[in-house]
Amino acid sequence: MAAGRPDGAGAATDSAMKALEVKIRKLEEEIDADTQHADKKQDALSKLRRKEKDLLSSYKLWWMRVHVPYEINSTRLGWYETVNQLLIYMHQMLIEQLDRRFVLGFILCFDELRLVLMDRSGVMVTETPINIHKVSVIYFF
Numbered sequence: 001m002a003a004g005r006p007d008g009a010g011a012a013t014d015s016a017m018k019a020l021e022v023k024i025r026k027l028e029e030e031i032d033a034d035t036q037h038a039d040k041k042q043d044a045l046s047k048l049r050r051k052e053k054d055l056l057s058s059y060k061l062w063w064m065r066v067h068v069p070y071e072i073n074s075t076r077l078g079w080y081e082t083v084n085q086l087l088i089y090m091h092q093m094l095i096e097q098l099d100r101r102f103v104l105g106f107i108l109c110f111d112e113l114r115l116v117l118m119d120r121s122g123v124m125v126t127e128t129p130i131n132i133h134k135v136s137v138i139y140f141f
Contacts, residue, residue, distance in 0.1 A: 024048050066093055069105040082107055083116075083125070090118040108132070 027045050069089040073082045090103040102119035112129035 021052075024052065069093065069103065071105075071107050073107070073109045075110055079109060082109060086116060087118065087123065090116070090123075094118065094120060 024045065027041055027048065030041055066089075069086060071082050071086040071089075073079075086105055086107055090105055093103050094100060102117060105116045105118070107114045107116060109129070111131055111133050113132050114129050115126045117124045
């Protein structure tokens with residue numbers, strides 16, 4: 001997985017959300033176990049919930065700014081997982097960008113490029129991959 005892919009902010013947000021969920025769950029368990037200091041922990045829990053809400057709103061705002069999602073895989077293995085991950089990104093874009101009719105993305109697995117078109121009715125993927133080392137010019141008509 002490449003570090004410069006457009007889902008980088010989404011991936012960081014995902015990990016931050018998961019870490020925050022773990023903290024919230026742990027604090028809820030502590031409140032249930034220790035009723036003596038529940039007030040202080042309730043304040044901490046409400047701060048964490050506000051942080052979770054802010055993080056979620058920034059996550060949704062970020063998807064509004066993505067134009068072309070892509071996925072890069074350095075091997076020919078794991079093709080299914082790579083396509084699945086790109087389709088998740090494309091689906092999220094269609095959910096967040098209500099005025100968007102389609103999403104065009106691409107997958108680069110080692111030296112093979114595949115184009116992916118997703119709209120609200122389905123998905124199309126190039127049947128044969130384009131070898132980026134053999135094709136110098138690509139014409140689309």
